[in-house]
Amino acid sequence: MMDQPSMRELVEAVRDFIEQKAMPELKGHTAFHARVAANALGIVARELAQGPQSAADERERLAVLLGHDGTLEELNRELCRRIRDGAFSLDTPGLAEHLTVTTREKVLIDQPNYAGLKRR
Amino acid sequence: MTLDGRLKGGHDEGVQRPTVIRMAEIRFPDFLPALERALGMRIENLVRLSGGASQETWAFDGASAGETLPLILRRAPSGIARTTGIPLSTEAAVIEAARAAGVAAPRVRHVLAPHDGAGDGYVMDRLPGETIARKILRDDAFAGARAKLARECGRSLARIHRVELDDLRALLPVVDGPAQLASYRDNYDAFDYPHPVFELAFQWLAPRLIRSDRETLVHGDFRLGNLLVSPAGLEAALDWELAHIGDPLEDIGWICTAAWRFGVQDKVVGGFGDLADLLAGYEEESGIRVAAEDVRPWIVYGSLKWGIMCMKMYQGFLLDRSVERAAIGRRCSENEIDLVNMIVGGKS
Secondary structure (H helix, E strand, O other): OOOOOOHHHHHHHHHHHHHHHHHHHOOHHHHHHHHHHHHHHHHHHHHHHHHHHHHHHHHHHHHHHHOOOOOHHHHHHHHHHHHHOOOOOOOOOOHHHHHHHHHHHHHHHHOOOOHHHHOO | OEEOOEOOOOOOOOOOOOOOOOHHHHHOOOOHHHHHHHHOOEEEEEEEEEEOOOOEEEEEEEEEOOEEEEEEEEEEOOOOOOOOOOOHHHHHHHHHHHHHOOOOOOOEEEEOOHHHOOOEEEEEEOOOOEOOHHHHHHOHHHHHHHHHHHHHHHHHHHHHOOOOOOOOOOOOOEOOHHHHHHHHHHHHHHHOOOOHHHHHHHHHHOOOOOOOOOOEEEOOOOOOOOEEEEOOEEEEEOOOOOOEEEOOHHHHHHHHOHHHHOOOOOOOEOOOEOHHHHHHHHHHHHOOOOOHHHHHHHHHHHHHHHHHHHHHHHHHHHHHOOHHHHHHHOOHHHHHHHHHHHHHOOOO
């Protein structure tokens, strides 16, 4: 068992340092890149918090859709093949729902304020 | 950035803004004397605006015989090929052909020749106006311009799409919808990382992004960031480096692509207007009635293209470890949600 602080607390502390301490001292492109870096740490923090559950749910849905278990990447590769060869389409029960939920959860980690998330 | 286009800088970075400043480079670039000779002008107030290794943009005032002209230089050092788009001399020829058809674009004053010794590129007028999307979309000064901008964009695109192709055929590639889809399919396959939503988009588009009866000049990157807008309205179309010959609906779809709405999703045209207004302007100018339904595949295609460009940014990140490219890699999912909204959810 690792000691405290937790991974998430460490990431958040670094992000706060960049935003509150480093950025005010930076200019031009470096300041812009610091903003990008802080946002990237935001992605890491959200993925640490939400990623495991989100990935487990995605894998479970894929196993049901495809009829067997596998790693998340294997199952996604197979889903891609089946969509590409026409075996799966929007008429396939569960596919539209799976893609909608999976994509929403990805965006909630990557860019939770993205306008496209709010269009329902 | 341009992805083709967006990957060239910032999402809404204006070409008219100064960025990196190194004084020695800015005041005394090595091509300055050659450029002054070529133009027959004294160059004053030279400022580097933007650009990477393969292309630079400079602003300056050109003085001769008591007259001073505000000008822009688009330039590449000799022998350095552009990584995207058409050669700068072709870009200049396209702009002049478009202007001859009544398109508002900056007048080209001089195309650099090898004997000028100042690199490859051209000099054009520097027009007043704003290119930064968030200002055009939010500032009160642009409220009047915003209200009519969709219609003006329609008119401007109609003029671009009636440019005589004869002289341009030898200069520009022909890339229609099916050819672009095939090209992005190849790119996507080469990255070898599964995106079920992109697969669905390819399947959805195959029967819809079909060969058009019309073959026209296509600007290729007609959207906020590349449009010069003043409080009076649309002043000029800039950044012609992705011009090609193809399906005119590509230009209409691209400015409606979700990523170019800058968060104002219900304003389908660029985050400021309605597609019906753009199409009305297009018909007024060209007499050609375009159905909104026919634009839809190109809007969907825009999000797929953008998504695959984000995958490409990850490939760039593997080479240069840039935090900016890394972050853009994670913007694939924005395009996936846009595709889901359109293909699964039936949204515009």
